Amino acid sequence: MLTVVIPALNEENTIGQVVKYCFAEPLVSEVIVVDDKSEDNTVNIAREAGAKVIISASRGKGISMKEGIEASTNEIIVFLDADIDPYPEGAINKLAAPIVKDEADFVKGAFARNAGRVTELVAKPLLTIIFPGLAHFSQPLSGMIAGKKTFFNRIEFFNDYGVDIGILIDMYLMKARVQEVNIGYIENKSKPWQALGKMSGEVSRAIISKAQRYQSHELSQESVNSMEAIQREMNNVLRENLSSYQKMIVIDMDDTILINRFIDECAKEFGFKTKLDELRYSEKDPIILTKRVGLLLKNKTIDDLLHVISNMEMAENIKEVVSHFKAKGYLVGILSHSYSLITNYVKQQIGADFSVAHQLEFFDGKATGEVSLPSYFFGSPESICGHSFCKTNALQYLCEKYNVSLKNCIAVGDSKDDRCMITYAGKGVAFCTTDELLEKIADSSIKTRNFHPLLEFA
Amino acid sequence: MANNLYNILVPVDFTAKNKWAIAKAIELANNFHCNVHLVYVPNLLSRRYSNENLMKKLEQLRSFYKDQICGQGALETGYLSGSKQSELADYIKQHEMDLVVTGLSKFNLIQRIISSISISRLARKTNVPVLAVRSGGLVCHFKKIVLPVSGEIPIRQIRLAALLGRAFKSTVYFVSLRKQVGGNTHSILESALEMVQSISTIPVQCFLLEGQNLAKSTLEFSKKINADLIMVNPVKDFYLPGLWNRLTDKLLSYGTKIPVLTVMNKN
Numbered sequence: 044m045l046t047v048v049i050p051a052l053n054e055e056n057t058i059g060q061v062v063k064y065c066f067a068e069p070l071v072s073e074v075i076v077v078d079d080k081s082e083d084n085t086v087n088i089a090r091e092a093g094a095k096v097i098i099s100a101s102r103g104k105g106i107s108m109k110e111g112i113e114a115s116t117n118e119i120i121v122f123l124d125a126d127i128d129p130y131p132e133g134a135i136n137k138l139a140a141p142i143v144k145d146e147a148d149f150v151k152g153a154f155a156r157n158a159g160r161v162t163e164l165v166a167k168p169l170l171t172i173i174f175p176g177l178a179h180f181s182q183p184l185s186g187m188i189a190g191k192k193t194f195f196n197r198i199e200f201f202n203d204y205g206v207d208i209g210i211l212i213d214m215y216l217m218k219a220r221v222q223e224v225n226i227g228y229i230e231n232k233s234k235p236w237q238a239l240g241k242m243s244g245e246v247s248r249a250i251i252s253k254a255q256r257y258q259s260h261e262l263s264q265e266s267v268n269s270m271e272a273i274q275r276e277m278n279n280v281l282r283e284n285l286s287s288y289q290k291m292i293v294i295d296m297d298d299t300i301l302i303n304r305f306i307d308e309c310a311k312e313f314g315f316k317t318k319l320d321e322l323r324y325s326e327k328d329p330i331i332l333t334k335r336v337g338l339l340l341k342n343k344t345i346d347d348l349l350h351v352i353s354n355m356e357m358a359e360n361i362k363e364v365v366s367h368f369k370a371k372g373y374l375v376g377i378l379s380h381s382y383s384l385i386t387n388y389v390k391q392q393i394g395a396d397f398s399v400a401h402q403l404e405f406f407d408g409k410a411t412g413e414v415s416l417p418s419y420f421f422g423s424p425e426s427i428c429g430h431s432f433c434k435t436n437a438l439q440y441l442c443e444k445y446n447v448s449l450k451n452c453i454a455v456g457d458s459k460d461d462r463c464m465i466t467y468a469g470k471g472v473a474f475c476t477t478d479e480l481l482e483k484i485a486d487s488s489i490k491t492r493n494f495h496p497l498l499e500f501a
Numbered sequence: 502m503a504n505n506l507y508n509i510l511v512p513v514d515f516t517a518k519n520k521w522a523i524a525k526a527i528e529l530a531n532n533f534h535c536n537v538h539l540v541y542v543p544n545l546l547s548r549r550y551s552n553e554n555l556m557k558k559l560e561q562l563r564s565f566y567k568d569q570i571c572g573q574g575a576l577e578t579g580y581l582s583g584s585k586q587s588e589l590a591d592y593i594k595q596h597e598m599d600l601v602v603t604g605l606s607k608f609n610l611i612q613r614i615i616s617s618i619s620i621s622r623l624a625r626k627t628n629v630p631v632l633a634v635r636s637g638g639l640v641c642h643f644k645k646i647v648l649p650v651s652g653e654i655p656i657r658q659i660r661l662a663a664l665l666g667r668a669f670k671s672t673v674y675f676v677s678l679r680k681q682v683g684g685n686t687h688s689i690l691e692s693a694l695e696m697v698q699s700i701s702t703i704p705v706q707c708f709l710l711e712g713q714n715l716a717k718s719t720l721e722f723s724k725k726i727n728a729d730l731i732m733v734n735p736v737k738d739f740y741l742p743g744l745w746n747r748l749t750d751k752l753l754s755y756g757t758k759i760p761v762l763t764v765m766n767k768n
Contacts, residue, residue, distance in 0.1 A: 427667070428663075428700055428701055428702070429667065429701055429702035429703070430701075430702060459699070462696075462699040462700060463700050466660065466699075466700045467700070479692075480654075480692060480695060480696055480699065483656055483696075484656060484699075484700070
């Protein structure tokens with residue numbers, strides 16, 4: 044005779060039929076439903092159907108299975124899932140038969156269904172590398188199993204999605220006689236994608252931790268290397284291919300989102316307009332110019348600078364356009380040669396996702412005049428334009444960071460500084476520019492201070 | 502226009518000139534990790550094949566060249582029937598081709614006339630650059646790129662030159678006729694120079710050439726410096742002088758072994 048153990052959690056719709064199905068099998072003398080503190084009527088329905096019900100001490104499939112085994116009065120135990128109705132005819136008999144005939148100590152039930160994603164992508168590749176002896180199992184994660192109580196008692200159960208694969212590996216390592224039998228066709232709902240990540244993690248952990256515990260000396264460097272190589276290549280391929288679905292728009296700040304340039308407004312406010320004009324005339328190196336302009340802001344407080352930006356006018360429909368792009372799945376950011384204090388303020392105002400700019404240094408709330416230039420503005424061997432200091436380098440960095448292909452980027456700018464980024468972005472838009480070359484390079488040009496025409500690219 | 506090459510089309514008709522075009526296309530594909538599409542498209546003079554023979558020949562072509570692709574690109578084959586120009590234009594549009602590479606006959610005059618007309622037409626019709634190569638033009642890299650400037654800033658040529666220049670570490674030579682300088686052309690040359698510097702760091706040199714015809718002077722200059730590529734725009738300024746050349750739409754390209762890239766300037 045045999046016992047059927049059914050771990051259950053909120054299965055009032057199916058549990059009654061599953062218990063009746065078990066009792067219809069002549070070999071079954073006992074059905075134990077281990078309830079994981081269901082909030083519905085599972086317990087009562089199971090009792091009414093004739094099952095012995097145990098309320099599990101704590102949640103988790105592994106603990107429920109262990110409690111079911113302890114409560115079982117027969118040597119042969121069959122585990123069934125509570126959420127399947129109907130089971131194919133004779134499933135219990137098929138699972139138990141090899142044990143009854145003393146041809147096996149543990150039987151894994153396989154059933155016809157679409158291949159499970161975690162089974163095919165995670166469990167099978169790992170088993171092939173670490174436990175090749177189990178690689179032939181078509182459904183190593185199946186929860187429909189049968190086995191001898193004496194073997195189950197020697198197993199340490201995982202309490203998550205790793206439980207079923209853990210039992211299979213333990214049986215294999217105990218050198219139990221393990222078989223897989225086909226029990227027919229079962230309608231099994233695929234798990235939502237959100238659950239797949241968790242499941243993949245728990246299944247991998249179960250396989251690898253069993254391998255570490257039982258055969259650490261056998262887990263060769265080659266296995267570790269091959270797992271790392273597979274994982275790295277999969278990541279690369281996924282990253283590469285998924286990047287074609289991500290989209291991003293980067294907008295310059297001065298004279299684009301803002302009606303004027305921030306530094307020009309500061310020059311008016313703090314009276315260094317002449318010095319600024321002289322600097323712009325005499326200093327052609329963009330790095331030195333940025334550094335020297337920063338010195339003009341020495342001793343200005345954060346409040347002084349925020350006061351200037353808060354009084355500056357922004358393009359009137361920018362917020363609306365940003366929210367439209369975000370709704371269409373775009374990442375929206377500001378890419379500017381201004382200061383991050385200011386671009387972050389503007390980012391908050393317009394609801395953008397990120398901003399990238401230089402760092403004006405402060406000490407005791409006052410600007411020191413030092414400007415730190417983030418490394419991503421500087422060229423690298425991968426730089427597509429080759430410029431030593433350029434917005435395109437920062438754009439490439441952003442594409443890498445957010446996994447967006449450059450082809451899927453829209454860049455919007457107005458000045459000579461933006462020519463390069465507008466050339467290399469998938470779509471370059473010149474915005475109210477006075478730079479003739481920029482207008483020629485850009486794929487599109489907006490001549491009025493209105494961001495609405497940008498929406499046609501969304 | 503794209504800032505990278507993703508797909509290169511080579512129209513094939515199983516003649517000797519295909520060999521040079523395919524070799525050049527594969528060389529580019531290995532540099533830019535892009536796909537090469539070998540597409541059979543019959544022209545007026547080419548031999549007709551039965552479907553079965555055609556498939557067999559394409560398969561032979563594919564198996565011969567597929568191992569030469571060593572980047573991340575792939576080799577595709579296909580065939581078109583009907584009007585060559587419109588079928589090619591449809592294919593280019595449908596498969597988002599970034600470049601067409603075509604081989605030029607060395608001796609067959611009629612083929613050369615047809616090719617020269619069809620290249621300018623294809624470049625005009627599809628807006629996709631067409632690279633014409635002849636047997637002698639199989640240089641390994643485009644180290645010296647000659648870009649004649651006339652009338653307007655050659656934006657698309659410059660972008661393409663920057664792309665190739667980055668990959669092959671090339672020098673770009675802007676050339677213009679001295680007689681045209683003083684007017685608009687001088688400022689165009691300056692703007693072109695500024696534009697290259699704005700979008701890349703490839704070395705650029707500007708030359709003012711003597712002569713009356715830009716195509717002819719460019720050709721002479723290119724031969725003198727052993728240029729590896731000439732970029733032209735299929736407009737009148739780039740036609741070689743003489744009645745015959747005018748009648749046959751002979752772009753400056755076809756008088757030379759140097760590969761010539763025909764790019765429409767306007768988007």
